[in-house]
Amino acid sequence: MDTTDSRGRGRISTGIPGVDDVLAGGYLPETATLVRGPPGSGKSIFSLHFLAAGIDSDDTTLYVNLGEPKNYIRDTAREFGFDIDGLNLLNLSASGDQFRSDETYTLFDSGEVETPSLVESIRTEVQEINPDYVVVDPVTEFRYLAPDDHQFRSQILGLVNFLKNEGVTVVLTSQAATSMPDDDLQFLVDAVINLGDGSDHLTLHVSKFRGSSVKSGHHTLQITDDGMRVWPRLDPNHHEREHTSAKLSSGVPELDSLLSGGLTTGTITFLSGPTGVGKTTTGLQFMKEAAGRGQRSVLYSFEEDRKTLFERAEAVNIPVGAMIDRGTLNVEVIGPGELTVDEFTHQLRSEVEDNHAEIVMIDGTSGFEQSLRGAGTDPMQHLVKIGRYLRNMGVTGLVTNEVHRITGEFRATDEEMSYLADSIVILRHVEYKGSLRKVIGVLKMRTSDYENQLRQLEITKHGLRVGESLPELRGILTGTPNWKDDGD
Structure with a gap:
């Protein structure tokens, strides 16, 4: 004893x-x-x-x-x-x-x-x-x-x-x-x-x-x-290990171009946008590419059940089932009141320290706030600690943040949490000639330069597609996006 x-x-x-x-x-x-x-x-x-x-x-x-x-x-x-x-x-x-x-x-x-x-x-x-x-x-x-x-x-x-x-x-x-x-x-x-x-x-x-x-x-x-x-x-000050920074590719050249080569490992990236715009899919794309290199990822889903998540991923050529079977992915669905915040961070630490996860994705800040017991009056303070822990351990963090306004004045985060992120990738619905399209861009990147253009985003049965830059797109940050016609 x-x-x-x-x-x-x-x-x-x-x-x-x-x-x-x-x-x-x-x-x-x-x-x-x-x-x-x-x-x-x-x-x-x-x-x-x-x-x-x-x-x-x-x-x-x-x-x-x-x-x-x-x-x-x-x-x-x-x-x-x-x-x-x-x-x-x-x-x-x-x-x-x-x-x-x-x-x-x-x-x-x-x-x-x-x-x-x-x-x-x-x-x-x-x-x-x-x-x-x-x-x-x-x-x-x-x-x-x-x-x-x-x-x-x-x-x-x-x-x-x-x-x-x-x-x-x-x-x-x-x-x-x-x-x-x-x-x-x-x-x-x-x-x-x-x-x-x-x-x-x-x-x-x-x-x-x-x-x-x-x-x-x-x-x-x-x-x-x-x-x-x-x-x-969790006290992030008690956890640290030596690590080097590198670029984490998405496997989609145009998306990597937006990010000047990819995400920087050991940083926290917010994927921010309204519902249905492709935040989770974009995060899973980075995990799919990491799995091809034999790296392990873990996804904590707070807002989507396992069956729906799997069906959506498989439908866009992200083989989550095969990744789980190979041990390169773990998916945990956290229901309301199922865990306390301390139980959750213990699970997260176990994935990082025992199972050597190199990418951690928290899917849904709203669900994170509402689902974990014992989070107190300011649940985001725990997300701050998790972010610091992941940085100290050299783990890449992905956080999906739902902006509840599908149209109207643009805000990167509804909870004004942008200071928590090293990088912010924005995804947005826009209307063009009566049709609804998606665009993706980078709003912030602390660790390197990045492309300050918006690109069209498509989610197809073959996977994620990112098009060329859209210099003709105007006004997305003002809430009234429009396209400049060739004759203007």
């Missing part, structure tokens, strides 16, 4: 997937951590993960139960599949056997007697079994038995210091509630982990951790039939 962090210091694993990542490796040995949260937030499960991992590593563990009936702890452990046959359980809950005898009731008649007696029971158990890890759940039960706050703090501080001096790594749990504040407990421990109930999902955040940096923010927490896991919030 012992690990080391980036500075070579010993760490104690929490036993929970994702939490060690948040804590830069896990608990520091011989420290005390307060795990706090409202009822139902998973404090006992959090503790059982820690002790079960210790048992798996042949460490000696002790669970001091002050709250729930003894059978509840055992039943909860079995329900989540924890092997706790080697767990030492000290049951001091109000439903315990010692509370049923007349002698015990007399002994616990006075608060001044009760609290030292409970502490002494814990001391005796620790000295007998010499545990490596101890959980006291919940430590706030002591408050009911202490005559005043001062006595409560003194008893907890004495208990924590005793356990640490015995070489124990300690986890205390606290029922966080306005009716029973635990600010004083937070001052007495080395670390504070908060389990919270967000508007649509559980979260974990670390408000205190002596001796080490941790990942900040409210990270997604999930409780499933297998127990608990945490999806850390």
Whole structure:
């Protein structure tokens, strides 16, 4: 169960997937951590993960139960599949056997007697079994038995210091509630982990951790039939690798000409335009060409189902099925509320770091904003972080942005997100002599020069076709496009 962090210091694993990542490796040995949260937030499960991992590593563990009936702890452990046959359980809950005898009731008649007696029971158990890890759940039960706050703090501080001096790594749990504040407990421990109930999902955040940096923010927490896991919030500053810039060809010479040879790898490009103009198809064209070179791409679709996406792609000569079979493409359809933003970024990181994806496409900024839980009031801040992460990792990012006005005054992005992009490719419907046509052009490209002309775009059964430049086209940026006649 012992690990080391980036500075070579010993760490104690929490036993929970994702939490060690948040804590830069896990608990520091011989420290005390307060795990706090409202009822139902998973404090006992959090503790059982820690002790079960210790048992798996042949460490000696002790669970001091002050709250729930003894059978509840055992039943909860079995329900989540924890092997706790080697767990030492000290049951001091109000439903315990010692509370049923007349002698015990007399002994616990006075608060001044009760609290030292409970502490002494814990001391005796620790000295007998010499545990490596101890959980006291919940430590706030002591408050009911202490005559005043001062006595409560003194008893907890004495208990924590005793356990640490015995070489124990300690986890205390606290029922966080306005009716029973635990600010004083937070001052007495080395670390504070908060389990919270967000508007649509559980979260974990670390408000205190002596001796080490941790990942900040409210990270997604999930409780499933297998127990608990945490999806850390993406921090692009923690991810970077060496990479070189090159040109990513679309395989369509005229489109590459617009882009001065293609997209620059390791940059973010917005494909911006109204519905039906060909944004997704244009992005898939770059992926198709990359697949021919054996490069892997991943497309996250927020606004189109898998069947429709596949049928449309195959109809324009983009063989997504064959690309998936060869392992050069992965398509993930993200439905509304299906994932939290942290789960999504974890999937994205796995594609980049484990599966070596070189192109990532986020298909639909509106869907991205509306589909992911836990995105807060400004979902675009998460897209900014994803963009920075992809740049740091040398991955090419494609983002389709739907401009809801099919005609009228032109805007590259409805959400004024152009500052997020290194490049902006615009696609637009225009009318010419009573027929509707599509045009494509480049509005912005930070990394290189680009062709400042518009070209006609056609999407046919043979694929993407880009025509010659259209110098006769006027007024597309003013919202009233028209064509200059040869006689003008």
